[in-house]
Amino acid sequence: MMLHIPEILTKDEVADIRQQLQSAEWADGRETVGEQGAKVKRNQQLPELSSAGRIMGNRILRLLVKHPLFLSAAIPYRYVPPLFNRYEGGEHYGFHVDGSIRTIPGTSLSLRTDLSCTLFLTEPDEYDGGELIVSDTYGEHEVKLPAGDLILYPSSSLHKVEPVTRGARICSFFWVQSMVADDSKRTMLYELDQNIQTLRLQIGDTPELVGLTGHYHNLLRQWAQL
Numbered sequence: 001m002m003l004h005i006p007e008i009l010t011k012d013e014v015a016d017i018r019q020q021l022q023s024a025e026w027a028d029g030r031e032t033v034g035e036q037g038a039k040v041k042r043n044q045q046l047p048e049l050s051s052a053g054r055i056m057g058n059r060i061l062r063l064l065v066k067h068p069l070f071l072s073a074a075i076p077y078r079y080v081p082p083l084f085n086r087y088e089g090g091e092h093y094g095f096h097v098d099g100s101i102r103t104i105p106g107t108s109l110s111l112r113t114d115l116s117c118t119l120f121l122t123e124p125d126e127y128d129g130g131e132l133i134v135s136d137t138y139g140e141h142e143v144k145l146p147a148g149d150l151i152l153y154p155s156s157s158l159h160k161v162e163p164v165t166r167g168a169r170i171c172s173f174f175w176v177q178s179m180v181a182d183d184s185k186r187t188m189l190y191e192l193d194q195n196i197q198t199l200r201l202q203i204g205d206t207p208e209l210v211g212l213t214g215h216y217h218n219l220l221r222q223w224a225q226l
Contacts, residue, residue: 001187002134002141002153003073008063009148014121017056021084021121021170024052029085029093040094043161046084048105057082060119060172072193073152075179075186077226078111080104082119082174087130092163095135098155102175111177113155114186119172120145127167134159154183179224189223192216 009017026044033041046053060082064070080102087093103110118132124144132143132151135158143151153159155175180186196212203209 001073001183001190002136002151002157003069003190004143004145005067005069005073005150005152006146007148008060008067008070008119008150009121011148013063014147017059017172018121018170020052020056021046021086024050024084026086032083037096040096040160042091043093044086044088044091048083053084054081054106056084057172057174070150070152072197073186073190074115074176075189075220075224076176077179078104078109078177080111080113080175082117082172084121084170084172086168086170087161087164088127088168090163090165092129093161095133095158095160097158098175100155111175112181113175114178114181114183115152115176116155116157116159117150117152117174117176118143119150120147121170121172122168123147127169128165129162130164130169131162132159133162156183179226180220181225182223185219185223189216189220192219 024046027047029043029045030038030041032045032048058081061079098113098116100113101110102113123146130144134141134143134153145151178186180189193216196209196216199209
């Protein structure tokens, strides 16, 4: 499942993060990928252990864990803390698949990358190009979202970032290990949860709705990996 989640950050929160990034020291993005990725990656990133990046990343995580739509879709278990990248002057990232296992920077912990997340920090009219292209069995999907919005998609997806030909594209990106590894099962749980929430607003907690909620939790109990 690929999902646009609006307003993870307010415009004021985006502006504050952008201001802090103005004085950040960017590094070559190829330093954080393997040999294959380095052949197609041309961008800039904050170092993984950057103190400013960790502070801003933790701020984003605190907002994410309170966002009901994100929690419903991702069913998160563990995160790689948000990182930050910038594309300008023709920089791009060719088609690739994210690594299946990542170490959480500064720890001995690793996680399975079930979901990839891109949180946009620049408005679409601030730059030309820079579209995130995600390829799946239904074709190629072009993503260029308002600042503060997030795209969530399976980490198994082939994807790329088109060259930025004007301005700069600044984003935060990170990975999530879900409690439910299988994307199709996670999608069913998300759709069931969203329908339960809509019905609860319309009709309240009827016995039938309580029963549906029980089915949701029993499925989650059966499929969750902790």
